[in-house]
Amino acid sequence: MTQTTINLETAPGHQVLAAAGKKILRPGGKCATKQLFQWANFQPDETVLELASSFGYSAIALVQRFGVKVVGVEKNSASVARARANIQAAGLSDRITIIEGDIFQLEAIPGQFDYVFAEAILSMQSAPGKAKILSGIYAKLKPGGKFLSHEMLADNKETEIHEQLARVIKSNTSPLSQANWIATYANAGLQIKQHETGGMALLNLWRMIQDEGLFSTAKILWNVVTNSQIRQRVLAMRRIFQKYQQDLGYIVLVAERN
Template sequence: MASTDHPALQKNIPIPGEGLDAARMPGHWLLARLGKRVLRPGGVELTRWMLDALGVDPEDRVVELAAGLGATARLTLARRPAAYTAVDRDATAVAALSALTAPGPTQVRAVRSDAADTRLPDGDATVVYGEAMLTMQPEPAKRRIVREARRLLDDSTGRYAIHELCLLPDDLDPALAERITADLQDAIHVGARPLTPTGWSELLADEGFTVTAHKTAPMALLEPRRLVADEGLVPALRIAGRALRNPAALRRVLHMRRVFQRHSTHLGAISLLAVPTPPQP
């Protein structure tokens, strides 16, 4: 079912979800097994904005939390940082990430670890980012992960960024927010818990960061135009073809798309850039 042009499969590395029923598999792994590489709510456009805002350059030591199969890692490595460390708790993802190579002298490594407890050295990174992962955590876990990012960052030059789902607007009715969250969890089979833009900013502020920039985008992950923009025309057609040949996968994809469309007014993507808040005198 998975694409033979997927970077992981080119090196005979399995994609997470092997052996799981398509009807029960987490939505992001289902899409990955259909050949989708970009699994971020704001697409590659918002990811590029995030990396531009972070200003990754050859002096940086980058840590990516929950790096998945490496789609963003490749964009980061193209910027030739001094070092890049991918962290993921899934052994299959780490195997794929371990196959990454850099176009320059970047020191590349992949670590199997939890984003909330990476076991990496204090203050050793100048850039930390994570995408489409805090949304999937309950609030205490969200806070542990953000706190871990703060621990990893150098106090003077550190930058942190996230790219997540968000609920819109800030004053969204709590009952509607609960309904959207329940629909998301039912569709993607993961405990999605997105926040409003202010909610995301407050989370980062509470854990020692000052937000310096943010950008929102439509949540159009499964819309044809976004699919082509993120994957390219031919890969997008191949993804559609595989879904059509697999009835269980097709039902899941259509269900996810219907939920995204149903809540499109109140569901978006957001990326925030933050820096460590200086200690109060």
Template sequence: MNKRARDIDHLQGHWLLAKLGKKVLRPGGVALSQWMLNQLNLKNKDVVELAPGLGVTAKSILLHGPRTYTGIDEDENAVAQLRQQLGGARIVCGSAAATGLDDAVCDVVVGEAMLSMQSETIKNSIVSEAARILRPGGHYGIHELALVPNDVDDKVAEELKKNLARSIRVNARPLTEMEWAALLEQHGFVLESIKVAPMGLLHPRQLIADEKLRVFKIVFNLIRWPNARKRVVNMRRVFRDNSKNLSAIGIVARKL
């Protein structure tokens, strides 16, 4: 096995898709991200985005006319690229669980496709940090994976998580809608809006809607990289086989 094949085999699922040329790495796609941003009413607000990654949502946030934007990302390469892409926007290298920002420094916190990949302990740390840096009455918007229905059988949920982890090379721990709500509420948030949508990350219709002409680059790379193609086919199979119990969820909550 050559180096590229080895690298592809070990890449986490979202970075594999990014390597293939995919830019939108959110479970509910651009549509759910835009729904969340519209609910947050970002104009003239101080906004912090946790783990902006490739910067797709960051660009959308800036189009809403915030007063300030700060991105916090642990990946130094991502930080460097975002600084170049986003011009004068403030991008800081740091952890979503310990941003280094002052207390009550912003009106809005945004985080997408990150909490699902964390343990219960880290989930709580990140939500607690979001509450700390928000001003009273500020809003927290998340876009994550969700288990459905709320009373999904425990054995079904655990098997889904195991299959998902094996496929995407990340120990994904999605929650039900009720569990996401409970997590936010225990850190002093009141839920204002919730939207559940299909988990269409690799569904052809969402792929085209999200990526537009980039689809051709993704297909070309899948053709020339058989190891990547094998992994993507497996990921899509896992998503499809578990579609009855796996969805995307957007939540907007207000800090008391």
């Protein structure tokens, strides 16, 4: 059974899922991120700023696959330490730098980048929070640079879905409609070049097997079944996803700095 020190009754949903053993915490799963990277068309030695880089897994994968250079910003000091250890173990300390910092204070990070990359970050913010982060992203992009974004989508009933998600996930989760995401980015000076939407994949069993692998999925299910607190929280999230399955999903966007 998963051992954790977090309060499973009050922790945000992504921490509960992580406590269950889930590593892929993206609303569209790996395939949506793969589409985002195909659109990006990374070139070797281009620079990427990754927001909320966690344990460094995405940064490592980006460098290994595309030969880019990555700067990751992560607020949690324990995650920073783990990310740096993972990067050193991968032999990529010369290609990846992890900075302990706040995504609301991107001005503290030196330089500009060819890309900024963020997944399920803006969905967790209020409207002013979204605007603040996007302003920082705009400033960190080179002219013509691209913001690669993977977020939650609420095609209808935005207010109702926000209220239900906030209650169940216990965070200020505020997904937008496709039109409102595009408008929000445009207000920050970011022009959408490509975008795609799809259904919520976070707790879809088949997608979990694709993303996590069969063995890891079995471990996650075991942890959910055997830990009553995790089970209650995960089932509550799943009920919300099912209730709004026609309206709730993911969106991936490539936006260019004007």
